[in-house]
Amino acid sequence: MSILEDTVAYESWLATQCEVVEKDLARKHERMRKNPFVFLRATYYRWARRIEKICTELVDAPSSLCVGDIHLENFGTWHDADGRWVWGVNDFDEAAVMPYAFDLVRLTASVQLAPEMKMAGREAADAILEGYREGLRQPGPALLDEQEIWIRDYVKCSDDCRRKFWKDVEALKAANPSPLMRKLLIASLPGKAEETAFFRRTAGGGSLGRPRFVVVATWRGGRVVREAKALVASAWDWSHGKTPRQHKFLDLSTGTYRSPDPYLRVEPDGNGTNFVFRRLSADSRKIDLDDNAADLKHERLRAMGAELASVHAATGDAGAAITADLKARRRGWLHESARTAREATEKDFDVWCRKAG
Incomplete structure (x- = not known):
């Protein structure tokens, strides 16, 4: 199937899983024309459908519970239950069991x-x-107040960043979520929060088009923000004809070697769709490439690799099996496999730019 056919098939299935926001979906289609990197972010369903044929080797x-839709902008910061500042993978919408190497290649x-x-x-x-x-040898979280202090320089939020966060909040459009969704959003706030207001939010790459609701409230002298985003089965499972009884989002986000976000939880909306609830703030956010330049140096890419290993190592004895597999692979395999996958993505991007509309 072509990228156009796969897009139609996936979005038809998506409409059976949640209420699709058509305006946001149209925006996603337009954003997919921006460049191949944005296209990759937006089309994990295509990756899931084809990667086993592209990288047959x-x-x-060995399989483990994987991120699936891993990429440079799937890293961010949050505060754990002890208030420590943590950096790492912060989106597990496409979590599924698959060969670990596909996460590395993506x-x-x-x-x-x-x-x-x-x-x-x-x-x-x-x-x-x-x-x-x-990361396989010593899996664990990246704590920015302790052993990984150097990462702070890349993720710190400037005054301009904080102003932009609140400007974006103030620009949200009012919404009228269902009574149960209102109740769930209010329950995610601190006790005795007041002056609650509800909004729609447009955000994301691959998840653009799924409904997102936001509640903004006043609590102890300032504003607090929570978001609920629709969660559906991984596109990996969709592409393999699987219908898992339970999403793996929380299994990865709260894995053995992570210090998880205590505000992160998954709740059903009462209409057959699960939603991910999380705290939004200027310093608990996804880190975009535009936030801190494009020259990703060796140490930052190494940190991303270590974080990914900590995610994979939480699956049973996967760490030992993966270590043995890595030793057996020839030098240069990752670069060559990624180049093959990149070229396939660029071809799909060209087709999309020429024929979609």
Whole structure:
């Protein structure tokens, strides 16, 4: 099937899983024309459908519970239950069991596709793999007040960043969610929060088009914000004809080697759709490439690889099986597999730009 046919098939299925916001979906289609990196972010369903045919040599790699839609902008910050500032993967919408190597290939391909990337060749793949091996040996969270202080320089929120956050909040359009959704959003707020107001939010790459609701309230002298985003089965499971009874989102986000966000939870909306609830703030956010330049240096890519390994290692004895598999693979395999995947993505992007409309 072509990218156009897969898009129609996936979005037809998506409409059976949640209320699709057609205006946001149209915006997603337009954004997919921006560049191949944005296109990759928006089309995990296409990746899930084709990657086993593109990288056939990786199909037999050990399986673990994986992120699926991993890429350079799927990292961010939050505060854990002890108030510590943590950095790591912060979106598990596409979590599913699959060969671990596909996560590594997708992360590396996203580096190769990133605009103005200065370190996108074999060196980048080697940095990610170096960090990944380190993460398998010593899995754990990246705590920004302790062992990973150096990351703070890349994720700190400036005064302009904070002003932009509140400007974006103030620009949200009012919404009228269902009574149960209102109740769930209010329940996610601190006790005795007042002056609650409800809004729709347009955000995301691959999830653009799914409904997002926001509640803004006043609590102890300032505003607090919570979001609810529709959660559906992973596109990996969709592409393989699976219908899992329960989403793996929380299994990964609260894994053994993570220090999770205590505000993150999944709740049903009463109409057959689950929603992810989370706290929004200026310093608990996804880190976009535009936030801190495109020159991702060796240490940052290595940290991404280590974080990904910590996610994978939480699945039973996957760490040992993956370590053995890595030792058996020839040098350069990750760079070459990512290049193959990148080229396939670029071809789909060209088709989309020429024929979609």
